[in-house]
Amino acid sequence: MSKKSLPAGLEPPRTLDGQLCFALYSANLAMGKLYRQLLAKLDLTYPQYLVMLVLWEGDGITVSELGERLYLDSATLTPLLKRLQSAGLVQRTRGTRDERQVIVTLTDEGRALRAKAGHVPEEVFCATGCEVDELIRLKRQLETLRSSLIDGNRN
Amino acid sequence: MSKKSLPAGLEPPRTLDGQLCFALYSANLAMGKLYRQLLAKLDLTYPQYLVMLVLWEGDGITVSELGERLYLDSATLTPLLKRLQSAGLVQRTRGTRDERQVIVTLTDEGRALRAKAGHVPEEVFCATGCEVDELIRLKRQLETLRSSLIDGNRN
DNA sequence: CGCAATTGAATCGCTTGCAATTGAATATCG
DNA sequence: CGATATTCAATTGCAAGCGATTCAATTGCG
Known part of the structure; x- marks a missing residue:
């Protein structure tokens, strides 16, 4: 149970645009909208x-x-x-x-x-505009973050 | 409007765990649960x-x-x-x-x-278990992803 | 000016997502 | 065996989130 603290002199952001969580939240909303369009054909x-x-x-x-x-x-x-x-x-x-x-x-x-x-994953990949390597790194980081949040919650 | 395609021989993942989108989705769920606890005191x-x-x-x-x-x-x-x-x-x-x-x-x-x-951002930071640099990079990547998804959707 | 097009917010209907509770089936322990 | 505890799914009540529509106010254009 590592208790992290901020490096001295570093403040966590108090503004919307400074927050990781909002980036996560809004990227997820955007992803949801994309999937809604792609999955409409499948009625899912x-x-x-x-x-x-x-x-x-x-x-x-x-x-x-x-x-x-x-x-x-x-x-x-x-x-x-x-x-x-x-x-x-x-x-x-x-x-x-x-x-x-x-x-x-x-x-x-x-x-x-x-x-x-079958075509859905490729369409999503194209819409991201990212390189494969970048997406793999991002995925791993999000999985790590997810683990930390779930563990930390299970205090 | 760049039309990306996959590098030859590389398949987009068809399994749940292979997908970036699920990592994004589930990390967002986990973040939501953390915030629910932190914000309960504020009734928000x-x-x-x-x-x-x-x-x-x-x-x-x-x-x-x-x-x-x-x-x-x-x-x-x-x-x-x-x-x-x-x-x-x-x-x-x-x-x-x-x-x-x-x-x-x-x-x-x-x-x-x-x-x-005021204390919420710091509590969230601690729960992430990440370094500041890492979070900043992650935030930027998510913002880039969000932009691409929104642009691509506005076709 | 006068009428059509646009814009801003509200509303409706639907699908998540979750805390809390319920009810039934199973496991556990004396 | 029998009472208690646990587990699994379902249910309830609430708050998002959004496509589609509605209604009023404003803009724009002849």
């Missing part, structure tokens, strides 16, 4: 797309497991999964071994959507 | 805190100007500002020169809150 929202990404990697997992991957809990996932089910993309079935669990499975339609979504 | 949400930051820099601005600073529109800001008004932190008055505009002003209570919020 960005969080729904994330769920599909996880399921395409391997379905038949529980709501909890989905939540661990996405850092979301059942209050967010349950309604979202119901919407994906209404759209005919996933199936939700109670587990047989443990009846508390709900197993999420792809339908044929859900599996088929994968092909249609 | 993070977007409300952002609005207050802008107003502390200089109040008496319109809803549109607030939106330009924060990349938000009136559909988000109007209800948020009404809540800040209910909390006694801001005042909303129709402009005299142009009756379409709504001018947002701090109340004495709103101005007083600034002192209570």
Whole structure:
């Protein structure tokens, strides 16, 4: 539990534009708007797309497991999964071994959507206007930041 | 309008963990949770805190100007500002020169809150566990990314 | 001037995101 | 075995966030 402090004489910024967090917040909003356009053809929202990404990697997992991957809990996932089910993309079935669990499975339609979504990552990459190396570095930094924030929160 | 393409042989990642966007999304969620704790004492949400930051820099601005600073529109800001008004932190008055505009002003209570919020940036800095240089670089990269995404979207 | 186009804010409907609670199934421990 | 604790998902209530629309005020143009 490292307790960091500011280098002497250095003030953390008190203005909007000085804050990392606002850059993070507003970049995320901008990313959300881009995805909204790209995913409109697929009738998916960005969080729904994330769920599909996880399921395409391997379905038949529980709501909890989905939540661990996405850092979301059942209050967010349950309604979202119901919407994906209404759209005919996933199936939700109670587990047989443990009846508390709900197993999420792809339908044929859900599996088929994968092909249609194949072009999305490249379109996003183009919109970033960044070099691959830069994006990889940025990704790693954000993952490190995420870890620190989650650990620190778990005081 | 530079049309970028991938270096030959390099595929954009199709898995969740490979994607920058998810790192951005999940880091932003983690940041939101941290702020929720820090701001609970002040009875502010993070977007409300952002609005207050802008107003502390200089109040008496319109809803549109607030939106330009924060990349938000009136559909988000109007209800948020009404809540800040209910909390006694801001005042909303129709402009005299142009009756379409709504001018947002701090109340004495709103101005007083600034002192209570003074420790927030340092607490956030500590929670990041990062060096100052690193945060500054990260901030700049996110701002560049934000610009590209917004420009690209405005096609 | 007078009317169409534009602009600023508000409103509506929908989807997140989360703290807090609930209810049911399972695990644990005496 | 049986009571208690824990765990999983669902539910509730609230605050964003945004596309689309609406309404009034203003601008612009003939």
